[in-house]
Amino acid sequence: MGALLSTPKTEKYNETGSGNGLRYGISSMQGWRITMEDAHCAITQLPGNLKDWSFFAVFDGHAGALVSAMCASELLKCIVDTEEFKKVNPDLAPSIPEIERGIRDGFLALDERLRQLPQLASGEDKSGSTAVCVLITPKHIFFANCGDSRAVLIREGSVAFATVDHKPINPTEKERIQNAGGSVIIERVNGSLAVSRSLGDYAYKTAKGLGPTEQLISPEPEITVLDRDKVMDQIIVLACDGIWDVLSSDALCSLLQHRMRCSDDLSVVCNEIIDMCLYKGSSDNMSIVLVAFDPSPRAEAKYKKEDEELEQLILQRAKDFLEKSDRMPSMEIMLNHLQDFTEPELPPFLVYCKSGKIRRLLEEHQCNGQNHSNL
Template identity: 50%
Template sequence: MGAFLDKPKMEKYNSHGEGNNLRYGLSSMQGWRVEMEDAHTAVVGLPHGLDPWSFFAVYDGHAGSQVAKYCCEHLLEHITSNSDFQSALQEENSVDSVRNGIRTGFLQFDEHMRSVSEKKHGVDRSGSTAVGVMISPNYIYFINCGDSRGLLSRGGAVHFFTQDHKPNNPLEKERIQNAGGSVMIQRVNGSLAVSRALGDFDYKCVLGKGPTEQLVSPEPEVYAIERSDEQDEFIILACDGIWDVMANEELCDFVRSRLEVTDDLEKVSNEIVDTCLYKGSRDNMSVVLICFPGAPKVSPEAVQQEAELDKYLEARVEEILKKQGGPVAPDLVHVMRTLASESIPNLPPGGELASKRSVIEAFYNKLNPYRSDDTDPVILFFRGFS
């Protein structure tokens, strides 16, 4: 859904923090979309006496940003304050009960939004996916409703990832058809690309059906994973603007390689967003990176290798510009295409050449200070290379 801009909006929103033996960084960018519809939550130390617990989430809005923003401001309170969740905390073996309490929070929150919307200005037509983690001292609760995704890296590999809720998934399709709907061009009634979401009340008005039986369900899938202090590395939460262009293993490999170069989690998150933009993502992009004590540490060898790679790229950009000759230097697209045709050693895994695009552009501008500004190299790059 949504129209596109002539030029991507590349300004970023960043934040970071730490607590409960966790560190986190996040980045979001509007990109090519005409509106920024993503939102996020990052809370270390939860209300209602849950100081050792933390909660992080990414909300990917569609048909407007209202629901995503409301999720950001109110969803956590509905989860932690509902009676099912509160009673679960009093039980000794409460993992399943906590999961049920999170589910109850989502369903009650969705119904609350409907009533608020109707009282204020009629039913709001926007909706939002939600992917999050609630981290207790002993468990990681992954929460997913829609096609944003979360994953856990443990012991140097992808250990777990959430399943996207798409209309063509067999169980999702069966529910949609039982509610009188159809799946066309992999969309609910040929329109909505997700089968579960908060909001989207136009798809939740089938009489005689409960909230989890509607065309679009607000029910999250909640997974409980016991923590491993020795092996847990990091969690990535991201909207589909990230996953559209990077697979699970690719993104994990990329993050791992970046953590060996810097411990600045905002910088790593920015590199994720930039790399996905240069890989061709046309959507809003948001990512939250949460690191455990077992996350990769900065390695002098990796830092040196990165410096050598940057030095090599600068030398190659200079060679390409000199080789072209003539009064007009080649544009950035030509430089990128030339580099893409070469076998360049030690590019970041998962990110490859796209992850060095901003570095290459900086070298290009430095070595070609008198280039014409009539043609924006960023636009040239997107139109001719991605």
């Protein structure tokens, strides 16, 4: 874990879009970290013959932002530039093994291309990045994961698939690390790096006589292909470990079933998830991409009305607490106070989802000079 700020940077980047029968929303936030090293990519229509294919990805950088930024701009280009993708004919069913090879070769090509960048070749920049992406075709979903970011597919309200985090303690990962002359100490590669696959990180890719996928750190993605189900497929979530460290796949699935019935703006839903994770203890950068299929939950008047009423109740309770306080409470104290109420019973996650608005209320109260203390 790198150095942390004294207070989190809670400004968020948001993006929404649609195409090919999909809707998507993105949110990212620096949080407690000194710098923002996450990046992402969302393209609803691929170039050339692949206009009915879509691509989404999240990249979690470490030791700098160069590699994650380059991944966001170059990974898809490297994939579609492979011989396998050049042979794709939109009038014919694509060969699944060839598409898988194309994705894999694209990852390896990008890793080799990045190695040639002067900053990385000289060792001046030592950054690396995880990568998790999804390629959605009319009939299939291709998941590709390299590192400990994660993608989750939700069908009919339940987690149907989740990528496997590449950690050094995983038996197959540990075996490769040891075969390359390394060791796993305190669950890290050589006691340092917490992931066992990534792009960049060239200080861990120097074993002579071994191929790129046999090094201490491998750039090879783990690829899973699923048939699309246009009746049951609801949501794909891609997020960095800043989300997954404090929220399980199943918990996020349950949360989305509720929050997406309160708002059709997927960026709002993403923001709430990030706010929740921040106050559940995540100290990392946070990025999340939601991809919604037609059967996904949509906003309903009943849920929106209930949510608005509960939000007003929460904010009023926060205001009442401020008026009675002799000094400015911290966010932690305020959230604990609001969670203690049981009548009317609040969903356990809702106060955290509203934490962004609660923080703004505290900031406004402090600016008005009614209390004097740090948040």
